[in-house]
Amino acid sequence: xxxxxxxxxxxxxxxxxxxxxxxxxxxxxxxxxxxxxxxxxxxxxxxxxxxxxxxxxxxxxxxxxxxxxxxxxxxxxxxxxxxxxxxxxxxxxxxxxxxxxxxxxxxxxxxxxxxxxxxxxxxxxxxxxxxxxxxxxxxxxxxxxxxxxxxxxxxxxxxxxxxxxxxxxxxxxxxxxxxxxxxxxxxxxxxxxxxxxxxxxxxxxxxxxxxxxxxxxxxxxxxxxxxxxxxxxxxxxxxxxxxxxxxxxxxxxxxxxxxxxxxxxxxxxxxxxxxxxxxxxxxxxxxxxxxxxxxxxxxxxxxxxxxxxxxxxxxxxxxxxxxxxxxxxxxxxxxxxxxxxxxxxxxxxxxxxxxxxxxxxxxxxxxxxxxxxxxxxxxxxxxxxxxxxxxxxxxxxxxxxxxxxxxxxxxxxxxxxxxxxxxxxxxxxxxxxx
Amino acid sequence: xxxxxxxxxxxxxxxxxxxxxxxxxxxxxxxxxxxxxxxxxxxxxxxxxxxxxxxxxxxxxxxxxxxxxxxxxxxxxxxxxxxxxxxxxxxxxxxxxxxxxxxxxxxxxxxxxxxxxxxxxxxxxxxxxxxxxxxxxxxxxxxxxxxxxxxxxxxxxxxxxxxxxxxxxxxxxxxxxxxxxxxxxxxxxxxxxxxxxxxxxxxxxxxxxxxxxxxxxxxxxxxxxxxxxxxxxxxxxxxxxxxxxxxxxxxxxxxxxxxxxxxxxxxxxxxxxxxxxxxxxxxxxxxxxxxxxxxxxxxxxxxxxxxxxxxxxxxxxxxxxxxxxxxxxxxxxxxxxxxxxxxxxxxxxxxxxxxxxxxxxxxxxxxxxxxxxxxxxxxxxxxxxxxxxxxxxxxxxxxxxxxxxxxxxxxxxxxxxxxxxxxxxxxxxxxxxxxxxxxxxxxxxxxxxxxxxxxxxxxx
Numbered sequence: 056x057x058x059x060x061x062x063x064x065x066x067x068x069x070x071x072x073x074x075x076x077x078x079x080x081x082x083x084x085x086x087x088x089x090x091x092x093x094x095x096x097x098x099x100x101x102x103x104x105x106x107x108x109x110x111x112x113x114x115x116x117x118x119x120x121x122x123x124x125x126x127x128x129x130x131x132x133x134x135x136x137x138x139x140x141x142x143x144x145x146x147x148x149x150x151x152x153x154x155x156x157x158x159x160x161x162x163x164x165x166x167x168x169x170x171x172x173x174x175x176x177x178x179x180x181x182x183x184x185x186x187x188x189x190x191x192x193x194x195x196x197x198x199x200x201x202x203x204x205x206x207x208x209x210x211x212x213x214x215x216x217x218x219x220x221x222x223x224x225x226x227x228x229x230x231x232x233x234x235x236x237x238x239x240x241x242x243x244x245x246x247x248x249x250x251x252x253x254x255x256x257x258x259x260x261x262x263x264x265x266x267x268x269x270x271x272x273x274x275x276x277x278x279x280x281x282x283x284x285x286x287x288x289x290x291x292x293x294x295x296x297x298x299x300x301x302x303x304x305x306x307x308x309x310x311x312x313x314x315x316x317x318x319x320x321x322x323x324x325x326x327x328x329x330x331x332x333x334x335x336x337x338x339x340x341x342x343x344x345x346x347x348x349x350x351x352x353x354x355x356x357x358x359x360x361x362x363x364x365x366x367x368x369x370x371x372x373x374x375x376x377x378x379x380x381x382x383x384x385x386x387x388x389x390x391x392x393x394x395x396x397x398x399x400x401x402x403x404x405x406x407x408x409x410x411x412x413x414x415x416x417x418x419x420x421x422x423x424x425x426x427x428x429x430x431x432x433x434x435x436x437x438x439x440x441x442x443x444x445x446x447x448x449x450x451x452x453x454x455x456x457x458x459x460x461x462x463x464x465x466x467x468x469x470x471x472x473x474x475x476x477x478x479x480x481x482x483x484x485x486x487x488x489x
Numbered sequence: 490x491x492x493x494x495x496x497x498x499x500x501x502x503x504x505x506x507x508x509x510x511x512x513x514x515x516x517x518x519x520x521x522x523x524x525x526x527x528x529x530x531x532x533x534x535x536x537x538x539x540x541x542x543x544x545x546x547x548x549x550x551x552x553x554x555x556x557x558x559x560x561x562x563x564x565x566x567x568x569x570x571x572x573x574x575x576x577x578x579x580x581x582x583x584x585x586x587x588x589x590x591x592x593x594x595x596x597x598x599x600x601x602x603x604x605x606x607x608x609x610x611x612x613x614x615x616x617x618x619x620x621x622x623x624x625x626x627x628x629x630x631x632x633x634x635x636x637x638x639x640x641x642x643x644x645x646x647x648x649x650x651x652x653x654x655x656x657x658x659x660x661x662x663x664x665x666x667x668x669x670x671x672x673x674x675x676x677x678x679x680x681x682x683x684x685x686x687x688x689x690x691x692x693x694x695x696x697x698x699x700x701x702x703x704x705x706x707x708x709x710x711x712x713x714x715x716x717x718x719x720x721x722x723x724x725x726x727x728x729x730x731x732x733x734x735x736x737x738x739x740x741x742x743x744x745x746x747x748x749x750x751x752x753x754x755x756x757x758x759x760x761x762x763x764x765x766x767x768x769x770x771x772x773x774x775x776x777x778x779x780x781x782x783x784x785x786x787x788x789x790x791x792x793x794x795x796x797x798x799x800x801x802x803x804x805x806x807x808x809x810x811x812x813x814x815x816x817x818x819x820x821x822x823x824x825x826x827x828x829x830x831x832x833x834x835x836x837x838x839x840x841x842x843x844x845x846x847x848x849x850x851x852x853x854x855x856x857x858x859x860x861x862x863x864x865x866x867x868x869x870x871x872x873x874x875x876x877x878x879x880x881x882x883x884x885x886x887x888x889x890x891x892x893x894x895x896x897x898x899x900x901x902x903x904x905x906x907x908x909x910x911x912x913x914x915x916x917x918x919x920x921x922x923x924x925x926x927x928x929x930x931x932x933x934x935x936x937x938x939x940x941x942x943x944x945x946x947x948x949x
Contacts, residue, residue, distance in 0.1 A: 069825035069875075074523045074818040075564040078628045079604070088536070088582045089515070090563065096518030103517050114514035133754045133818035 058292060059148040060105040063141075068105055070136045071098045080131035082412050082430055083121055091118055094128035094138055101145050111153040119145050121426070123419055124288060125412035126323075126383035139323075139384065140330070146290035168291050172249060172281045173298070179224055182253035186220030218254035218455050225252045226277035228260040233273045240270035241312040241359065246302075246325070248318050249281045250451040261478035262317045262352055268481045269362055271312075276305060282316075284324030287331070288417050299328045300338055308345040317352040317474060319378030319450035320417065323385050325349050351381060352474055353390035353449065366399040367483035373401050373476070374443035376434070376457065377410040378450030391449055391473045398480045406446075407437045415456035427456075435460040438468065445469045447476060491575065492532040492555065500535055500577070503545040508583070510534040519560070519578055523625070524568040524912055525826050526876045531558065531572035536583050539600075540658060540666055540697040546579060547695065548664030556944050559691040561602060561630030565637060566817075566829055567910030569690045573945045579695065581632055587611050588698070595703045596655060596672050601632025601696050608701065617703040620647035620738075623906070624814045632696045638688030640906030642770075642810060645864035646738040647704075649906065650687065656700030657683045662693075662937040672700060685932070690908050691943040693936050707772035711782040712739075712806035715794040716763040720744065720847075723765040724840035726792040727863045730769075731836065733788060735781050739770035740864030741813050744843075746873075747858040750819040755812040763795060767863065768813050770806070816860045817871065824856065824873040828885055831913075832896040833867040833905030842899060846870045849891050853884040867905035893919070909947045917947065 060068075077094040078084050084093035091100065097118060103109035122142060129138050156164070171178045187193075225247040243266060247259045263273045283298030302325075306314055316322035326349040328342040335342070350358070373395055382388045388410070395403045414420060414430030434457060438446055446461070448454055449472050458470045501509045510516060511533050520528040532555075537543045550557045556576035563570055572578055584602035591597070592615045599608060605626040609619045622641035623629055629639070635657065640649045656670035670676065670683040686694055717723045720742075727740050743751060743766045752759040759766060767789070771781040782799075789797050800806040821827045834842045843859060846868070850857035861868040870892065872885050893903055893916050903909075903916045918926045930948055933940075 065877075066825050070821065072523075072525060072818060072821040072827050073521050073563075074821075075562055075625060075628050076815070076818055078562060088585075089510075090518035090580075091515055093518070099518045099520065100514060109513065109517065112514065114512055118514060133751075133815035134821035135754065135819075 058144075058151055060101050060144055061107070063105065063144050065105065067137055067140060068098065068102045070134055071095060072134050073099075074134070076133055077128035077131045080127040082123060082125065082127070083426065086426065086429060092121060094132075094136075097122060098136070098138070098141060101141055104145070104148070111149055113154055116149050116153050119149060120422055123379075123412050123414075123416040123426075125379035125416060127379065127410065127412065130383045130410070143287050143290070143292070146288070147292040148290075150290035168286055168289065168294060172285055173294060175249075175278050175280055178249060178281070179253070182220050182224070185217060186222065189217075189219055190222075218250065218451075220253055221256040223256060225256045225259040225275070228256055229263050229273070229275045231274070231276055233263060233267060233275070235267045235270050235272065238270045239272050241272070242310070243271045243273055243355070244306045244311045244314045245273050245275040246282065246314065246316050246321065247275060247279055248316075248321055248451070249285075250455075251318050251321075252279075255451055255454065258317065258472050258475060261472070261475045262315065264478040264481065265352075265356065265474050266315065269356060269359060274311070279305065282321045282325050283331075284321050285417065287324055296331055296335070299331050299342065300335075303328065303338060303341050303345055306345075308341055308348045311348055313350045313355050314345065314348045315350055315352050315355055317449065317472075319351070319381030319385065320452055322349070322351045323380035326385065351385055351387045351390075353394055354385070354387045357390040357393055361394060361397060361477075363397040364399065364477065364480035365484040368398065368400045368480045370400045370402070371445055371476075372404060372443045373445045373447050374404050374406040374438065374441045375409060375473070376406055376413065376438070376446060376448040376453060378448055378453050379410070379412050379416070381449055382410045391447070394473050394477055395447060398476055400480075401476065404441050404443055406441055408433070413453050413456050413460075415450075415452035417452060420456060431456060431460045435464050435466075439464065439466060443468060445471050445476070447471055447473050449473060492577070496553065496555075497533060499549060500533065500546065503549070504535055504537050504542050508536040508538070510536070519563070519580065520572065522560070522563040522565040522568060522570045524566055524571065524910070525828050527568040527571045527911055529572045529574070531576055531578040534578040534580055536580050538583050540660065543579060543581070543660045543695055543697055544664045544666055546577070547660050547662070550577060550941060551663050551939070554939060554941065556941050557695075558943050559636070559695050561633035562604070562625075562628045564625040564629045565633065565910065566831070566907040567637075567904065567912040569637060569908050569910035569943070569946055570633070571911060573943065576944075581697070582630065584632075584697065590615055590617075590703075591672070592617065594672050595705075597701045597703055599631055599699055599701070601635075601698060602630050605629050605631055605634055612703045613706065616706050618706045619653065619701060619703055621650045621653060624817060626814075631699055631701075635687055635696050635699055636689060636691050637908045638906070640862070640865070640867065642741055642813065642862065643738045644862055644867070644906075645740055646736045651684070653702045654683060654687055654699060655702050657686055657696055658698035659686055659694035659696055662939070662942050666697075667694070670700065688908065690910060690946055692933055692947055693942065695942070709775040709778040710770065710772040710803070710806065711778050712800040712809055713769045713782065713786065713789075714798045714800075714809055715767045715769065715789040716760045716796045717765040717767065717794055718763060719793070720765045720843055721840050722793045723767045724843060724863065726767060726789050726794065727839070728837065729788045729792060730785055731864070733784060735771070735784060737769055737771040737781065737785065737864065739768060739810070741768040741861070742766065742863040743768075743813065743816060743860045744858060746823070746856070747816050747820060747860045747871075750822050750858065751812050751816055753822055754815055754819045755808070757808050757812055759812070760796070767794075768809055770810070813860075817869065820858045820871050820873060823858070824875055826874050826876040828872040828874060828889075829907075830870045830872075830889065830892065831867070831904045831907040832870070832892060832901060833865065834896060834899045834901035836864070836866040838899040838901070839863060839866050839868070842868060842895065842901070845895050846892060849888045853888045855881070855884055855888055862905070865905065866901070911946060914947055914949065
């Protein structure tokens with residue numbers, strides 16, 4: 056990822072030969088049928104900027120913001136266009152050369168991107184405060200008194216969507232090093248994430264458990280930096296590079312058989328550190344090695360031959376939603392399904408349009424609430440029609456978004472992640488006394 | 490004459506202001522279609538919702554002498570929907586309703602903006618099928634298919650779009666709405682006017698509605714993939730199959746370069762080390778399919794096929810066909826610019842033509858990937874080049890000239906299914922001759938005397 060479209064290797068733009076195969080895969084084109092809202096259309100705008108025919112106008116900024124970044128176009132593209140790279144470069148270009156955002160927007164951007172998400176301890180502290188606010192009933196009181204109106208616009212939109220904070224974060228659930236009871240085969244590092252750590256620390260625990268059950272020694276340092284995915288997706292290229300270096304320092308890739316990510320969005324960014332640090336002579340070798348070691352949890356378990364749990368869990372009908380960056384970005388599509396099928400008692404029913412974006416897309420549900428809602432409703436309709444009792448997915452963003460949608464629809468469908476189901480299956484076999 | 494705000498105001502009254510696009514950021518994405526290295530900016534892009542709105546826009550354009558370029562999903566491969574100088578673009582993707590499926594008369598009526606694959610899906614729901622399946626069927630519009638007379642993978646047995654058009658609704662250059670053809674199997678009431686508009690590339694009228702013929706869905710289908718060490722062996726297999734009185738629905742080939750690119754994308758285990766792949770498909774009554782498939786297999790083996798893979802189920806068959814459909818776009822992986830040709834020769838000249846293309850590419854030191862419809866004699870030699878390299882582009886043009894000459898010498902045509910548009914008009918007269926070219930021009934002049942519909946396409 057470079058700073059601007061003009062500096063970008065032009066052949067990446069030329070790779071798009073405009074055949075239009077991406078159009079039916081694009082959720083925003085599907086909504087509006089406008090060429091500029093399609094991947095091909097957006098690339099033509101980026102190319103115009105690179106050619107100096109178009110300045111970074113407000114409309115250009117709006118268009119790049121309207122893109123979900125779901126990367127469904129990359130799966131559809133026979134020509135192999137690196138859309139992810141193009142979009143991140145365009146967004147980075149907007150940050151450096153685009154029209155200046157309002158003071159308030161810049162303030163909140165600085166607080167989040169350069170403040171909270173650069174400092175893991177501070178982020179946890181903020182998470183703790185948010186947790187107290189939620190647990191002490193302040194949230195309800197705050198809302199009843201309409202005090203949320205006093206919040207800045209950014210936070211006002213975010214407030215109702217803020218995930219419920221876990222009572223204990225990952226480091227309170229997982230020791231720095233945990234070894235399998237018997238038969239250690241691999242040494243792996245576990246990345247606990249940001250949102251995952253604050254809201255879904257139990258999923259991190261489940262991930263550690265399934266790794267242990269499959270002969271992996273798990274290394275989980277208590278304080279981990281953010282992977283930089285949030286920054287890269289929002290045009291903060293330099294911050295993303297800083298964070299990548301910190302990650303590589305904390306997890307020297309040569310020391311592990313695999314570095315495990317269990318969040319689709321983070322994983323897709325994490326496995327491209329080589330590209331991100333291509334111009335950094337000190338880190339490039341390690342970054343490239345890192346990319347080969349970085350594995351999505353499902354991918355890794357299937358690769359090492361995941362042990363099928365013994366029967367013990369009650370029968371359950373499950374359907375699976377693909378996180379965009381897991382399926383389109385990382386191309387991990389069959390493995391989560393294979394893992395679910397390994398579990399005795401689980402009946403997996405395929406979800407129609409399983410790989411169509413749910414509208415979460417990072418902070419898209421905050422920046423583009425209308426389009427996000429449209430996609431969420433479409434997703435919920437499909438889920439309800441499957442008749443499943445559980446919706447499994449593997450990305451905190453999708454998890455929060457779909458859970459919100461299911462709740463609004465008054466559905467009792469449970470949201471779980473494949474690793475959680477697998478961890479439960481292993482536990483049930485123990486309690487069944489095998 | 491450049492269009493002004495007052496023009497835009499009037500157009501907004503016809504279609505609603507949100508359907509008139511004039512901002513630069515809205516127009517740039519409509520500068521091109523699927524054809525390499527061609528682009529031009531329109532003055533305005535209009536997205537009408539129905540025939541009446543199209544008619545109002547065309548009347549307006551006729552009054553003010555504004556050129557009109559019609560566009561569907563913009564997947565054309567000869568520059569047919571690339572904007573002309575000072576034009577307004579009518580983009581008809583909003584007209585996407587399937588009006589009716591008549592299972593008793595085996596017809597389907599649809600607005601022009603319906604996606605081709607959705608036509609087949611709607612037919613399928615009634616146990617019927619719509620055979621033409623162009624490579625871009627997942628996104629191309631039926632109106633665009635009719636305007637270009639698109640082909641597809643099943644042309645050998647089922648023909649092309651023209652063979653399935655029973656009726657059309659067309660907005661004429663003066664804005665009048667004409668209905669041509671009908672649901673009758675037989676109809677000789679005057680000239681077959683619908684046929685004039687099929688393949689007219691938006692130069693004679695704007696197709697707004699289509700009445701299509703459907704067929705009963707074949708009960709069985711068998712798909713096979715044969716690999717060869719020599720391209721001639723694949724070509725000879727095709728000739729032998731046809732000589733054996735078998736008409737399969739599909740006989741498609743890919744050369745080595747194309748195979749590599751397709752496999753990079755689709756990852757379905759195509760053999761990268763062979764010179765040619767032949768995708769064969771037969772459909773129809775189960776016992777006939779069984780019989781034909783066995784014979785085709787035998788013929789392929791007799792012609793030194795190294796291996797023949799038989800698709801074990803529909804899903805695998807679909808994967809193979811989809812992989813073939815991605816060939817053109819997949820070739821773009823190699824170099825920045827892909828120049829696709831569409832020359833077609835009588836079937837028995839196919840091996841000669843394939844060999845000639847390879848020779849020409851070698852002579853001019855160019856990279857070419859060739860694939861296409863072997864059973865139809867329709868080839869898609871695709872030059873893998875870079876539009877920013879002037880010297881190489883010059884060599885591409887020299888190579889194209891030689892390919893065109895050879896095609897015509899063999900009794901072929903410069904385009905089998907992509908149309909003339911902008912990309913091939915320089916060679917049209919060479920193929921047709923003065924009289925025939927003049928006749929075409931006369932028809933254009935009499936229907937569109939002010940040359941307002943898609944000017945610069947087909948003719949200069």
